[in-house]
Amino acid sequence: MMFVYDAELASHSEKALQQLIDHLAYACNEFGLTTSLKKTNAMDLDISNVLCISVGDHTLDVVSNFTYLRPIISNNLALDAELNTRIGKAAAVMARLGRRALSYNMLTINTKMRIHQGFVLRILLYCSETWTLYTRLECRLNAFYLRTLRKILGVK
Structure with missing residues (x-):
C-alpha cells in the first residue's frame, strides 16, 4: 500500500481514538509513509465534548463536518x-x-x-x-x- 487517500478511524472514547492514531502513526513511520497533517481532521459526535487528538506534536483540527469518500x-x-x-x-x-x-x-x-x-x-x-x-x-x-x-x- 503506497498511497492511502481516505481512511477513517472510529472509537467510543477520546483515549481509544488517540491510541488508534498513535498506532497508525507508528505503522506509517515503520513503512516510510507520511501523513498529511493539514488534511487530517478529528470529529466528535458529542458536540458538548471538546476533542483533543494529536499526531506527534501536531494537534488535529476538530471539524463539525467533512467529506469522506464523497458523502x-x-x-x-x-x-x-x-x-x-x-x-x-x-x-x-x-x-x-x-x-x-x-x-x-x-x-x-x-x-x-x-x-x-x-x-x-x-x-x-x-x-x-x-x-x-x-x-x-x-x-x-x-x-x-x-x-x-x-x-x-x-x-x-
Whole structure:
C-alpha cells in the first residue's frame, strides 16, 4: 500500500481514538509513509465534548463536518449539507443534458427517461442507502425529481 487517500478511524472514547492514531502513526513511520497533517481532521459526535487528538506534536483540527469518500458526514448527523450537494450536482448534470440530449426532439420519452435515470438519479441518490430520511428531506428530493420529470416531458 503506497498511497492511502481516505481512511477513517472510529472509537467510543477520546483515549481509544488517540491510541488508534498513535498506532497508525507508528505503522506509517515503520513503512516510510507520511501523513498529511493539514488534511487530517478529528470529529466528535458529542458536540458538548471538546476533542483533543494529536499526531506527534501536531494537534488535529476538530471539524463539525467533512467529506469522506464523497458523502458529507456531519457531527450532528444532519443530511442537509449532503442533500444540498447531491441536488446541486444532479441539477448541474440535468442542465447539461437538457442543452444536449434531453432537448433533442428525435429521442423518445423512453430514451430520455433512461438517460435521466442513468445520469441524474444516480448522482442524486449516490450513497442514499445510508441516509435516514425525514419528511422534510424526502419532500425536497421528491420536488427535485418531479421538477426534472416535468422538464423532460415539457410540462410547465
